[in-house]
Amino acid sequence: MRAANEAVAQRGRFTIALSGGSTPKNLHTLLATNARNSLPWDRTFFFWGDERHVPPTDPDSNYRMAEETLLSKIPVAAANVFRIPAENPDAAAAAEAYEQTLRKFFALQPGQFPRFDLILLGMGPDGHTASLFPGSAALQEKSRLVVANWVEKFKTNRITLTLPVLNAAYCVAFLVSGTEKAAALRAVLEGDAPGEQYPSKLVRPTDGKLIWLVDRAAASGLKLTQPH
Ligand code: 6PG
Numbered sequence: 001m002r003a004a005n006e007a008v009a010q011r012g013r014f015t016i017a018l019s020g021g022s023t024p025k026n027l028h029t030l031l032a033t034n035a036r037n038s039l040p041w042d043r044t045f046f047f048w049g050d051e052r053h054v055p056p057t058d059p060d061s062n063y064r065m066a067e068e069t070l071l072s073k074i075p076v077a078a079a080n081v082f083r084i085p086a087e088n089p090d091a092a093a094a095a096e097a098y099e100q101t102l103r104k105f106f107a108l109q110p111g112q113f114p115r116f117d118l119i120l121l122g123m124g125p126d127g128h129t130a131s132l133f134p135g136s137a138a139l140q141e142k143s144r145l146v147v148a149n150w151v152e153k154f155k156t157n158r159i160t161l162t163l164p165v166l167n168a169a170y171c172v173a174f175l176v177s178g179t180e181k182a183a184a185l186r187a188v189l190e191g192d193a194p195g196e197q198y199p200s201k202l203v204r205p206t207d208g209k210l211i212w213l214v215d216r217a218a219a220s221g222l223k224l225t226q227p228h
Contacts, residue, residue: 001035003171007117008040015106017047017161018070019120019130020062023175025069027120032073041076045105049119050131050160051084053091053148061086084146084159091148091157098159099146113145113168115208121166121174127184127198129174130166131158134197138162163202170208174200177215185214186221 007014056063063083088094106114121129131149132138138149141162148157187193188200195202
């Protein structure tokens with residue numbers, strides 16, 4: 001809520017990239033209830049950090065999750081919602097199309113990256129975020145905004161924003177909960193393993209805020225939570 005109101009006050013609009021996975025569902029529900037009447041939905045523009053290579057009606061679709069838990073419950077115009085066209089059987093073409101959507105919406109010059117007001121991210125037990133998985137090709141991307149990223153363990157492509165876009169944001173907020181995330185969170189926040197191994201480590205906004213919203217279970221392995 002603070003990020004939304006600050007962005008509208010300072011820049012006239014609020015651009016947010018939603019996260020996939022299950023952890024954001026409760027946040028979406030809170031936004032659709034407690035905050036329903038106190039957010040500038042008409043000045044809010046929705047994007048996604050990543051998407052599974054499935055149509056928007058598929059149970060695995062991050063868009064579908066957001067539609068069911070948030071977008072269908074708030075007064076937001078369809079013109080303010082920019083989903084990843086993952087129904088395209090060609091994942092690379094879907095990524096290219098979304099890149100053009102971002103370039104147009106943010107009126108980017110060549111070589112420029114969009115500055116989202118807020119990017120919400122999750123983290124997997126392996127330390128991946130968005131669809132930036134350990135050892136995957138997308139981690140090397142320096143100029144594209146959106147890529148199709150082959151994920152060997154799922155034997156599928158994912159479509160994901162790239163690290164330069166994540167690190168250009170005004171604010172990035174991770175939502176991480178559960179003991180199954182504790183080892184990865186310790187590795188990301190306190191470990192010295194390379195970012196290749198724990199991609200969430202590579203999310204370091206160059207001129208923006210980085211916020212970790214974690215529950216006690218996920219934080220249980222962190223030195224800062226250990227009794228001194
Ligand atoms: C996705 C996400 C992914 C997710 C993590 C955590 O498409 O799956 O964008 O990066 O945030 O896998 O998922 P959970 O919240 O379900 O633990």
